[in-house]
Amino acid sequence: MKxxxxxxxxxxxxxxxxxxxxxxxxADIAPDGETGFNLADNGSYDVYVVDRLLPRRxxxxxxxxxxxxxxxxxxxxxxxxxxVDDRVTGLRAGGDDYLxxxxxxxxxxxxxxxLRRRVGAKDVETRYVVGxxxxxxxxxxxxxxxxxxxxxxxxxxxxEYLMRNAGKVVTRTMLLEHVWDYHFDPQTNVIDVHISRxxxxxxxxxxxxxxxxxxxxxxxxxxx
Amino acid sequence: MRLPAVMRTTAARLSALYLLxxxxxxxxxxxxxxxxxxxxxxxxxxxxxxxxxxxxxxAYRRGGLATLVRVLDMRSRQPGAxxxxxxxxTGQILSGNVEALQPGxxxxxxxxxxPFTYDRYGDAQRSRGGKHTAVAQxxxxxxxxxxxxxxxxxxxxxxRTVVRRALMAALGMMGLGALLIWYFVGRRxxxxxDNVSEASRQIMAGDLNQRLPVSxxxxxxxxxxxxxxRMLDRINALNEGLKQVSDNIAHDLKTPLTRLRNRAxxxxxxxxxEAASRAALEQxxxxxxxxxxxxxxxxxxxxxxxxxxxxxxxxxDLSAILADVVELYEPLAEDCGVELTAEASDDxxxxxxxxxxxxxxxxIIDNAIKYSSEAEAPKVKVSLKREGDGARIVVQDTGPGIPxxxxxxATERFVRLEPSRSQPGSGLGLSLAKAVMKFxxxxxxxxxxxxxxxxxxxxPARKKG
Numbered sequence: 001m002k003x004x005x006x007x008x009x010x011x012x013x014x015x016x017x018x019x020x021x022x023x024x025x026x027a028d029i030a031p032d033g034e035t036g037f038n039l040a041d042n043g044s045y046d047v048y049v050v051d052r053l054l055p056r057r058x059x060x061x062x063x064x065x066x067x068x069x070x071x072x073x074x075x076x077x078x079x080x081x082x083x084v085d086d087r088v089t090g091l092r093a094g095g096d097d098y099l100x101x102x103x104x105x106x107x108x109x110x111x112x113x114x115l116r117r118r119v120g121a122k123d124v125e126t127r128y129v130v131g132x133x134x135x136x137x138x139x140x141x142x143x144x145x146x147x148x149x150x151x152x153x154x155x156x157x158x159x160e161y162l163m164r165n166a167g168k169v170v171t172r173t174m175l176l177e178h179v180w181d182y183h184f185d186p187q188t189n190v191i192d193v194h195i196s197r198x199x200x201x202x203x204x205x206x207x208x209x210x211x212x213x214x215x216x217x218x219x220x221x222x223x224x
Numbered sequence: 225m226r227l228p229a230v231m232r233t234t235a236a237r238l239s240a241l242y243l244l245x246x247x248x249x250x251x252x253x254x255x256x257x258x259x260x261x262x263x264x265x266x267x268x269x270x271x272x273x274x275x276x277x278x279x280x281x282x283a284y285r286r287g288g289l290a291t292l293v294r295v296l297d298m299r300s301r302q303p304g305a306x307x308x309x310x311x312x313x314t315g316q317i318l319s320g321n322v323e324a325l326q327p328g329x330x331x332x333x334x335x336x337x338x339p340f341t342y343d344r345y346g347d348a349q350r351s352r353g354g355k356h357t358a359v360a361q362x363x364x365x366x367x368x369x370x371x372x373x374x375x376x377x378x379x380x381x382x383x384r385t386v387v388r389r390a391l392m393a394a395l396g397m398m399g400l401g402a403l404l405i406w407y408f409v410g411r412r413x414x415x416x417x418d419n420v421s422e423a424s425r426q427i428m429a430g431d432l433n434q435r436l437p438v439s440x441x442x443x444x445x446x447x448x449x450x451x452x453x454r455m456l457d458r459i460n461a462l463n464e465g466l467k468q469v470s471d472n473i474a475h476d477l478k479t480p481l482t483r484l485r486n487r488a489x490x491x492x493x494x495x496x497x498e499a500a501s502r503a504a505l506e507q508x509x510x511x512x513x514x515x516x517x518x519x520x521x522x523x524x525x526x527x528x529x530x531x532x533x534x535x536x537x538x539x540x541d542l543s544a545i546l547a548d549v550v551e552l553y554e555p556l557a558e559d560c561g562v563e564l565t566a567e568a569s570d571d572x573x574x575x576x577x578x579x580x581x582x583x584x585x586x587x588i589i590d591n592a593i594k595y596s597s598e599a600e601a602p603k604v605k606v607s608l609k610r611e612g613d614g615a616r617i618v619v620q621d622t623g624p625g626i627p628x629x630x631x632x633x634a635t636e637r638f639v640r641l642e643p644s645r646s647q648p649g650s651g652l653g654l655s656l657a658k659a660v661m662k663f664x665x666x667x668x669x670x671x672x673x674x675x676x677x678x679x680x681x682x683x684p685a686r687k688k689g
Contacts, residue, residue: 088536100520102516102519102520103516104509104512104513104516106509154551180548180552182548182578182579182582182583182586183579184579184582184583184586185517185520185521186552186586189556190552190553190555190556190586190590193555193556193559194552194555197555215506216506216509216510216513
């Protein structure tokens with residue numbers, strides 16, 4: 001995946017570029033808003049990662065102008081600010097996701113990878129299949145190896161989100177955001193307990209695990 | 225354009241303004257009084273002339289020209305006499321006490337249109353070349369002779385001058401006096417302002433314990449000074465709080481940072497055991513995540529205390545938030561063997577921020593589960609009730625509770641009451657919840673009636689409009 005990183009902190013940008021490279025992605029760095037806008041306008045990237053406070057031009061205006069020009073490349077806004085309002089203004093300007101500094105790279109990577117997937121038409125799919133696990137969004141039925149599994153509504157939404165992003169790491173905060181619609185940092189291991197319950201239902205009695213824990217990052221749904 | 229230095233003080237500028245206003249008023253007064261007095265004198269003069277003319281008319285009718293001339297002669301000789309003149313048809317002076325007259329005065333009968341100049345007999349000796357002005361009435365006698373009866377204007381003129389001088393002198397004295405008094409009084413007031421600015425300069429220079437002078441008179445200056453002093457006290461208190469917090473931050477971050485460093489060092493010392501270094505690295509990441517979490521909480525609390533933008537407030541459904549959070553914690557509670565129950569009235573809504581209230585409630589429930597899990601048959605009960613126009617959420621647990629004397633401290637930042645710090649947590653959960661409630665204009669109260677701890681989040685009645 002090709003990432004455009006608009007970030008004025010040179011050290012942070014170099015670190016991110018290296019980290020993205022190790023994760024198998026190529027990142028171009030733009031040190032200010034103007035350069036970032038020109039690179040985005042002329043290049044073809046899969047995801048933009050944009051710092052909010054940039055020299056010469058602020059990050060949100062870069063995104064909103066790109067959107068005005070018809071560029072729908074997903075954009076993640078990075079910010080040292082972090083109030084709920086900031087998130088709202090960031091998303092309103094055309095950003096697709098918002099991450100507050102300081103953040104863990106694993107969180108950023110997971111979000112960027114999920115953003116990229118969203119470009120695909122997965123959202124309108126009515127059925128997700130991962131290995132022998134199937135989820136029907138219309139009938140709310142979940143089957144594994146043809147055997148029906150009964151889930152609570154929240155468990156269903158949790159699995160739905162995991163399946164939509166199958167093969168990608170999703171973090172605990174991402175789960176809280178998309179499954180519970182809260183943007184705060186979950187304390188202790190609330191999400192883990194939900195995951196282990198879900199895991200009990202979709203893995204118990206079946207021979208292979210599908211819901212994997214990625215240590216230090218989050219979870220991933222993947223067929224063996 | 226810059227004013228001279230002396231004019232830049234408020235005292236001098238106000239003095240100048242007062243002086244100008246006073247001068248204008250005084251001038252108007254002088255002009256008015258003199259013109260009024262002159263008008264009164266003129267009326268008196270004319271009345272006297274009319275009377276004379278009537279007298280002379282009677283004399284003329286009684287004895288003809290001869291009697292008139294005799295009466296004129298007699299009257300002319302009296303001291304301080306009016307002006308009398310009898311002129312022939314061609315204008316030559318026949319009788320009276322006027323030696324010479326401004327030409328043309330006798331041409332029209334009736335009142336002279338404006339004061340005229342004349343010379344009186346014998347005047348040439350007394351005041352050389354001095355002309356007098358007068359007003360007069362001219363009467364044409366049947367034999368085409370003309371009679372002029374007039375009165376000198378010297379007296380009203382003199383009177384006018386005297387009045388004007390007296391008024392000017394009086395006003396001048398008053399003005400000067402007022403100016404002096406005002407200047408000294410004003411300067412005293414302004415001097416106090418100067419004292420205040422001097423004191424504030426010292427405060428700005430770093431002497432934060434300095435306070436503005438309060439004279440004890442209880443006037444506006446004192447009120448201003450004591451208000452500013454209270455503000456300074458508040459700033460001082462905030463400063464102290466800030467210092468306390470930064471000390472706490474330094475202390476609380478030092479421990480995990482040191483641990484982080486030691487772990488990394490240990491992992492580096494033994495790279496041969498791949499599994500062990502991997503585990504050490506993972507622990508390092510977990511530890512840094514905790515640090516980030518702590519930082520975020522600190523930032524959030526500071527922002528809330530600084531006053532979050534009011535834009536983020538909305539109508540929120542407390543019943544729904546409560547259901548969400550309880551549902552989120554239910555599995556965790558079950559894993560910990562805690563019975564988590566909720567009892568909520570439907571559709572309780574307040575004005576607030578859903579995210580913040582959700583986070584605050586989850587912090588409180590998290591705490592309750594954490595601290596009550598060691599009890600026997602632990603229970604956490606969450607209830608929501610409407611209270612007047614406001615609402616109240618109470619989280620009651622069966623844990624050890626908090627002694628009354630520690631309750632206040634429990635919501636301070638980084639305060640963790642159990643000395644061992646055996647439970648994970650940043651010590652910021654309740655502080656954040658308290659900041660959230662304060663931000664909503666409500667309160668967070670800890671209570672322990674009966675067993676365990678009860679934490680009450682009180683939302684105030686919404687403001688009308």
